[in-house]
Amino acid sequence: MIESIVLMGGLGVVVGIGLAIASKVFYVYVDPKVLAVDEALPGANCGGCGLPGCSSNAEAIVAGKAAPNSCVAAGPEVAEAIAAILGVSVEATEPDIA
Structure with a gap:
């Protein structure tokens, strides 16, 4: 026993x-900025930005391959939060309405 x-x-x-x-x-290793931007994004994984999901969009935004306001599901508040995380400025865009 x-x-x-x-x-x-x-x-x-x-x-x-x-x-x-x-x-x-x-x-x-995961870049802390990518995690912060991914948490700021809405998490819809809609693909409206042209990328497979929000985590891919976060990686592209941090790498400079996408604009901070590239997420179409998020509003201008999210774009401003992402710009504050990255320390860049963001320009206001008009929402696309069908």
Whole structure:
């Protein structure tokens, strides 16, 4: 009985150490600005900006490949918040109405 408890406890420690090492080895760095811009976007993932989703749009905005006001689902308040995160200015645009 005690042998099985010690064996399972030891196995748990070994697997835990292995997972801790794997998390350090396979860590993926994410730019904090991308996370901040992604949180500012509405999260609709509509594709109205021409990109597959809001996280792709956030990466493009931070990289300078898209304008801070490129999200058509968000209003001017979101564009101003994104511009404040990036430290750039944003120009006002007229909403497209069908």
